[in-house]
Amino acid sequence: MQRSHERILTTHTGSLPRPPALTKLYAMRSRGEAVDSTEIDRAGHAALQEIVPRQVEAGIDIGNNGEQQREGFFLHVRHRMTGFGGSWKRWPRADVENYPIFKRSMELQNASKDMVSNFAPPKVIGDISYVGAAEATRECTDFREVLESRRRAGKRSFVEAFLTAPSPGIVVTAIRNEHYDTEDAYLAAVGRALQVEYEAIATQGFLLQLDCPDLALEHHISFRDRPLRDFLGFVERVVATINDALRNIPREKVRMHVCWGNYEGPHDRDVALEEILPLIARMNVGALVLPFANPRHAHEVRCLQGRTIADDQVVVAGVIDSTTNFVEHPEVVAERLERVARTLDDPARVMAGTDCGFDTSAGAGRVAEDVVWAKLAALSEGARIASTRLF
Template identity: 90%
Template sequence: MQRSNDRILTTHTGSLPRPPALTKLYAMRSRGESVDSREIDQAGHAALEEIVPKQIEAGIDIGNNGEQQREGFFLHVRHRMTGFGGSWKRWPRADVEDYPVFKQSLEQQIAGKEMVSNFAPPKVIGEINYIGAAEATRECKDFRELLDGRKRAGQSGFVEAFLTAPSPGIVVAAIKNEHYDTEDAYLAAVGRALQVEYEAIAGQGFLLQLDCPDLALEHHISFQDRPIGDFLDFVERVVATINVALRNVPREKVRMHVCWGNYEGPHDRDVALETILPLIARMNVGALVLPFANPRHAHEVRCLEGKAIADDQIVVAGVIDSTTNFVEHPQVVAERIERVARSLGDPVRVMAGTDCGFDTSAGAGRVAEDVVWAKLAALSEGARIASGRLF
């Protein structure tokens, strides 16, 4: 895993806006409508070819495939695993429920929108087995071939490349269990299945980013009416499951993203970072991707002081918000980066990133595509300014 040895490197958190036609295809499939799989494959590959040069032009050093060939950051597992069927409505977000006027406004914003909803997932009704190894490998190879083609053509590329995969915890929390006797059995089965995807990504030479919103978000969803101890026990069990699934992947090839939900909302029911950091830092990963542009959590950069994380772990600091159409001023971005560097005590261990993805499930993003690229350009410029002050 690269470090910011002489300048602050830039990255983002995975999902980037998908073309409207591709989004429509994913949304149709998620509703159970008939869709030609070859049409989805072709549209996804075309979107991949467009998304890579856009990242490079925006100044992203460590980029990915924008998750263009998936319908969402975790919902794609229903096409790569057995055992899923039907659907259910996810528990509501506690902070949104506390504000009925805001809730109504939020519902109006998404009414009739062409999108894949993270809140209408399937249920587990049978044994979980991973059957999508060929699809996972193809996604990796498509990305690798594109990067290699650019290199052969003498075109600029990424300093390093990554691909994402979900935490078993978000699958278990979001996809209701109607098959396994215990949650631990369900969690172990999903962990074993996702190990195949983790190893496929690492085996193709990419950084693996684990998307683990469950380690914060589920506190005010699945565990909103339960004692904090129950939630922290869940976090510990998920971290342990991930560490088992990563046993064949080098620590320095993995980074982990955690957040409180990629939505504009009150967030006043969020669990504090200081409460979960000692647990999530036990994950056998080389980097933590944390959201510090979030106005509810920006002050928590102080949690990085001292020995909060291991000496060999780095921090990808979210310094760009992924839920609003404000384009952050590069000077603000630079100040945020510098603050994280001061808290951690070493700018070499800091990268600049985004709080979360811009399109975590197809069509769900609220930031306009042209604004996304302006935000990423501001990220790059802010990192350049901070580098001049820190190195």
């Protein structure tokens, strides 16, 4: 894993806007409508070829495939694992439920969009087994081919590349269990299955980013009416499951993203970072990707003080909001990065990132595509400014 030895490196959290035609295909398939799989493959591959140069042009040092060949950050598992079927409606978000006028506004906005919903996932109705190894490998090789093509043409590319995979915790909380006797048995089965995907990414030489919103978000969804200790127990079990699934992958080849949900909302029922950070820092990863542009959590940079995280763990600081169309001023970005560097007392352990992905499931993003690229350009310029002051 690269470090910011001479300047603050830039990255993002994974998902980037998909072309409207590709989004429509994913949305149709998620609704059970007949869709030509070869057309999805073709459109996804074309989108991949476009998304890499856009990131490079925006100044991203450590980029990915934008998750163009997936319908969402975790819902793709239903196409790569056995045991899923039917659907159910996810538990609501506690903060949104407290504000009925806002809730109605959010529902109206989503109703007008062609999108894949994270809140209407399948259920688990049989044994979980990973059968999508070929598809996982193909996603890696497609990405590698695009990168190699740029290299052969003498074009600029990434300093390093990453691919994402979901936490087993988001799968077991979002996909309702109607098969396993216990949650622990379900969690263990998903962990074993996702190990295949984790190792496929690492074997191809990419950084593995684990997307773990469950380690914060589920406090105000699945655990919204339960004591904090129950949620923290869940976090501990998920971290242990992930560590087991990572046993064949070097720590420095993995980074982990956690957040409170990629939506514009009150967020006044969020669990505090200080409650979960000591637990998630036990994950055997080389970097933590944390949201600090979020106005509900920006102050929690101070949680990084002391020895809460290991000395060898990098912090990818979210300094760009992924839920609004404000384009952050580069000076604001620089100030945020400088604060993280001062807190850690080591700018080499800081990277500039986004709070979350911009299109975590196809069509769900709130930020217009052209604004996304302006935000990433501001991220890069802010990192440049901070670098002149820190190095």
